[in-house]
Amino acid sequence: MELIDRPRRLRRTDTVRRLCRETRLSTDSLIYPIFIDETLSGVRPIASLAGQNHYGLDSVARAAEECLAHGVTHGILFGLPAGKDGCGSSAWAEHGVVQEAVRAIKASFPDFYVITDVCMCEYTDHGHCGILHGQEVDNDETLAYLSKIAVSHAAAGADMVAPSDMMDGHVAALRRALDGAGFQNIPIMGYSAKYASAFYGPFREAAGSAPAFGDRRGYQMDPHNRKEALRECALDAAEGADILMVKPALSYLDVIRECADAFDLPLCAYSVSGEYAMIKSAAAAGLVDERRIMCETALSIFRAGANMLITYYAKELADAIRQGEIG
Ligand code: PBG
Numbered sequence: 001m002e003l004i005d006r007p008r009r010l011r012r013t014d015t016v017r018r019l020c021r022e023t024r025l026s027t028d029s030l031i032y033p034i035f036i037d038e039t040l041s042g043v044r045p046i047a048s049l050a051g052q053n054h055y056g057l058d059s060v061a062r063a064a065e066e067c068l069a070h071g072v073t074h075g076i077l078f079g080l081p082a083g084k085d086g087c088g089s090s091a092w093a094e095h096g097v098v099q100e101a102v103r104a105i106k107a108s109f110p111d112f113y114v115i116t117d118v119c120m121c122e123y124t125d126h127g128h129c130g131i132l133h134g135q136e137v138d139n140d141e142t143l144a145y146l147s148k149i150a151v152s153h154a155a156a157g158a159d160m161v162a163p164s165d166m167m168d169g170h171v172a173a174l175r176r177a178l179d180g181a182g183f184q185n186i187p188i189m190g191y192s193a194k195y196a197s198a199f200y201g202p203f204r205e206a207a208g209s210a211p212a213f214g215d216r217r218g219y220q221m222d223p224h225n226r227k228e229a230l231r232e233c234a235l236d237a238a239e240g241a242d243i244l245m246v247k248p249a250l251s252y253l254d255v256i257r258e259c260a261d262a263f264d265l266p267l268c269a270y271s272v273s274g275e276y277a278m279i280k281s282a283a284a285a286g287l288v289d290e291r292r293i294m295c296e297t298a299l300s301i302f303r304a305g306a307n308m309l310i311t312y313y314a315k316e317l318a319d320a321i322r323q324g325e326i327g
Contacts, residue, residue, distance in 0.1 A: 021327045023303045025317070027071045031115065031268070032314035034063045035206055037080040038097035048202035049273055050280045052312055054080070060101045061108040068112060070315040071322065076115040076162060077101055078207050081123055087131055088123030092148040099156035106157045115189065116153040118146055118163040118174070127211040129165040129219065137219060139167050146170055147177035154183040162245070164191040166219040171239035189243040189268060190236035193229035193255055196220035199248045199274030206273065229255045230262055237265055246306075248272040250297060253304040260305025269306035271297070276312040291316070295326040 010016055035046065040056035055063050067075060079097035081090035090096050102114050120142070121129045130142030142165065150161045161178070163170045171190045178186050196217045204210040221228055229252075233244045244263060246256045247270035260267050279297070283290030294313050301309055311317065320326045 018327060023299060024327055025298065025302055025321055027318040027321055028073070029302075029308040030072050030314040030317055031074040031076050031308060031310040032063075032067050032072050033078060033310060033312060034060065034075045034101075035078050035080065036060050036097055036101040038082040038100075039080075046206045048205040049277060049312060050284070052206070052276075054206070055101075057097065057100050057104055060104050064105045064109045064112040067315060068109060070318040072314045072318050073111070074113040074115065075105075076117055076310055077158075078117050079122060080208055084123055084125040086125060087145065088120040088149075091120055091123035092145070092152040094152060094155075096152065099152055102153065102156040102158050113159050114157070115160040115162050116150075116158045118150045118153065118161050119165045120145060120149070121165075121209040121211070122207050126213070127209055128214075129216065130167060135214060137167075139169070139219075142167050143169055143173040147173050150174045150188075151177050151181045151183065154178055154181065154186045158186070160187045160189055160242075162189040162191060164194065166191065166194050166216075166221075168235070169239065171236045171241045175240040187242035188240065189245060190239075190241035191247055191270070192233045192236040192241065192244040193246045193252070193259060194220050195223050195248065195252065197223065197248050197251075197272070197274070199251070199272045201274055202277045203273035223251070226255060226258065229259060233259050233263055237263055241265065243268050243308075245270060248275060249301045249306070249309070250275045253300060256301065256304040256306050260307075266307045267305060268308045268310060269301045269304075270310040271301060271312070273312070291320065291325065295320050299326060 035054050037054040041058050042056050043059050044054045046052045077098050081097050083090055098116055119129050121127050128137050130137035171188055243266045245268040246252055249269040249271040256269055279293050282288045298317055
C-alpha cells in the first residue's frame with residue numbers, strides 16, 4: 001500500500017463544490033434598471049439593448065411586477081422626460097416622469113424597493129450632467145439643482161437616491177437637502193468611482209442622454225487611474241454616502257477589489273449597458289453561451305468584492321440562482 005506523499009485536493013463532487021464555494025450570490029443583492037418614457041403609453045423594446053424595454057407611466061408598475069415575479073425586489077429608475085431645457089427643470093418637477101413612476105410603482109407594489117438615479121443629462125437640452133457656464137459644467141451651481149431633484153424623488157416616495165453626476169460635494173449637498181426636508185432616513189448611494197467609459201454607449205441611446213457637444217471627461221474618471229478611485233470613494237464616504245459604487249464593472253474589477261478592501265461601506269457595482277450589449281450580441285451571433293457568460297461575469301464581480309450589483313440581467317440571474325446554475 002502506497003503512502004500519500006503529496007497533498008491531495010478535495011474531490012470535486014457536486015455537493016463538495018457547493019459546500020466549499022467562496023462566493024455566494026443572492027437575489028437580494030440584485031438591482032434592475034428601469035427606463036420610463038414620459039411620452040410613451042405601453043411598453044416599447046429598446047433598440048440598443050436587446051431584451052430591455054422602455055415603459056410608459058401607464059405600464060411602469062408592470063416592470064416592477066415582472067421583477068417581483070423573478071424574485072428581484074430592487075429597481076433603479078431612469079427617466080426620459082417629455083421636455084428638456086438648459087437647466088433640466090423637468091428633473092425636479094413635482095409631476096416629472098421619475099416622480100410619477102415612483103408613485104405608480106409604489107401604488108401597486110409598495111414593497112418594491114425604488115432607487116432613483118439623480119442626474120441632469122437626460123433632462124438638459126445640451127445633455128451634460130449639470131448647469132453649463134459656456135462649455136463647462138459649473139460644479140457648485142449644479143449641486144443646488146441636484147439637491148432639488150433628490151428631494152423631489154424622496155417626496156414622491158423613492159426609497160434611496162443615487163447621484164450619478166460626479167460633481168464634487170454632491171453627497172454632502174444631497175444629505176443636507178434631504179435632512180432639511182425631513183428625509184433623514186433616505187440613504188444615498190454615491191456613484192463614487194464612475195469612469196468616463198465607452199461602455200455607456202447603448203444607455204445613452206436608450207436614455208437620450210448623449211452630450212450635444214464634447215464629452216464627460218471633465219467630471220468622470222480617467223480609465224488610467226486606480227488611486228483616484230480610492231480618493232473619490234473616500235470623498236463620498238466622508239460626505240455621508242451610505243453605499244459606494246464602482247462603474248462600469250467588468251473592466252474595473254481591480255478597482256472593485258480595492259474599494260471593497262479599503263472602505264467599510266457596502267459596495268455596489270454597476271454592470272453597464274455596454275457590458276450587457278456585448279454579451280447579448282455575441283450570444284445572438286452564436287459565439288458564446290449567454291446564460292453561462294452571464295453567470296460567470298456576475299460571479300467575477302461579486303468575487304472581486306461587490307456586495308450588490310445593478311444589472312440588466314437581474315431577472316435572468318435570479319432565475320439562474322434559483323435553479324442552482326450559480327450559487
Ligand atoms: C447618467 C448615467 C449614465 C449611466 C447611468 N447614469 C450615463 C452616463 O454617465 O453617460 C450609464 C449606465 C449604463 O451604461 O448602463 N449620468
